[in-house]
Amino acid sequence: MVDITKLEKIVNKTRKIVEKSKEELYQLGESARREYERTKYELDSVKKQISEIIREVEKLEEEYMKARLYLMEVSREFKKYSEEEIKSAYEKAHEKQLELLSKREKEKMLRLTRDHLERNLKNLEATIKRAEELIVNIGMVLKILGNDLELISVEIGEIQQRQALGFSIIMAQEEERKRVAREIHDGPAQSLANIVMRAEYCLKLMELDPCRVREELMALMEMVRKSLQDVRKIIFDLRPMSLDDLGLVPALKKYVEIFQNDCGIFVELTVLGVEYPLESGQAVAIFRVIHEAMTNVKKYARASQVVIKVEFLKNKVNVLVRDNGVGFDVEKVFSEKQGKAFGIIGMRERIQLLNGRFEIKSSPNRGTEVFLSVPVAAR
Known part of the structure; x- marks a missing residue:
């Protein structure tokens, strides 16, 4: 420096x-x-x-x-x-x-x-x-x-x-790798190890008590199904396939559904204007910022309700994510360089790379509001 x-x-x-x-x-x-x-x-x-x-x-x-x-x-x-x-x-x-x-x-x-x-x-x-x-x-x-x-x-x-920016991108990549590794270790990896053990148990059970094999296989199938769900969730978190196939709004709807089921927090998703195709980099950046904002809600906000508004205008896309959680002191978080600040910095820098505008407003006990605006080719 x-x-x-x-x-x-x-x-x-x-x-x-x-x-x-x-x-x-x-x-x-x-x-x-x-x-x-x-x-x-x-x-x-x-x-x-x-x-x-x-x-x-x-x-x-x-x-x-x-x-x-x-x-x-x-x-x-x-x-x-x-x-x-x-x-x-x-x-x-x-x-x-x-x-x-x-x-x-x-x-x-x-x-x-x-x-x-x-x-x-x-x-x-x-x-x-x-x-x-x-x-x-x-x-x-x-x-x-x-x-x-x-x-x-x-x-x-x-x-x-x-x-x-380069340093924070590297840090974000490392954090993402750690998160994915942890999720795979705690989820699919553990499940696969249990599946192997249950499969070995089924082989022994076929010799000792064949009648119970069906029951064990059913439990084994449920474990495989659960592991498959975990893998799909990890894949979705890495990059939702619907984002490439269907667009930003369908990917957000799928994500909101998963988020509500996992966290029990009510999420209201509103789309204003007529959705139009975005460049891959723009769609991914917007989705990632919303995803990071929702991750912060899940980790820190203790909110019961979140509002997501996506507005498609002629030459830009505006997004607002607002929660009714405990809020925080923005300047204090930035000055202390906590893990939460790295997430916010990453959000801001993603939007800045697209020549967009990023704002975050919050104060203790008054919730948090994340706003971003990304310019697009005139429609």
Whole structure:
């Protein structure tokens, strides 16, 4: 048997792990989103710096070109300019050149920083998108885990019911074998042993007192007749021949007659609607459930009267078996798993196998009512 509580614990543990992973993933996504905003701000700042330094470089290039032209003029006309003016022109040109090189290097570094930030920004965008997708997927997993646990419980419940059904069928078969063996041992087997002994006695009596042989043979014939009745009763209990030959109602009438004679309990059999042929499995199941209900009446109910109603409708057959006996607590019997419960479970499962409906109502000192409804092909 599958323990649904253990499975539920495993699923709940898995759900907690997934929920924790979802929370961690959410935090990772939020961290990536904050990093994205910071990187985007930094990128915007770097782009502004690049724009500014480009303007500065352009201005410096222009100033540097002027300084070089002035230096070239001073160099050509050095007689017109003093040594101090030539030195000043050279230093200014050199200063502008160094400043221009510095600005260009800074521009290059800023461009590298910008490219790096843009790559990071794309990676962060992909990370955020993937995190959001994973959060959605994990949400779906959690939903599936929540929904599927109920479905799994139902399916496992059905599997366990089928297992229980198989077990109860085996138990019912074993109980039936024990009952038949006991009846044969206590009835026909004992009678046959007595018949053999009486036959041997007749053989001896023929030598000693032939006049008494006729009397003993008559008693022997009565014993054989009684044994034959017992065998026929056992055969009827196993499967009444009239059920196959004549149908459900004639088999029930024969059974009710035998039941009244054996138990002294009055049974009223009422048939509503027009009887029609049933499939073999349906007829046997209905008969067996009624037989089991009547067996429970005989064993436990201490009833004086039983009502059996069989109703043939267009698409189903309804049966009601009601007695005026002592009744019982249905829930208590099921919980205690007594032998009586096995009989009731077997009745219910026979009808469930036919996709039918089975109900049993009872309470102490208020009798018992067994109802079943079996669907049939529309007539």
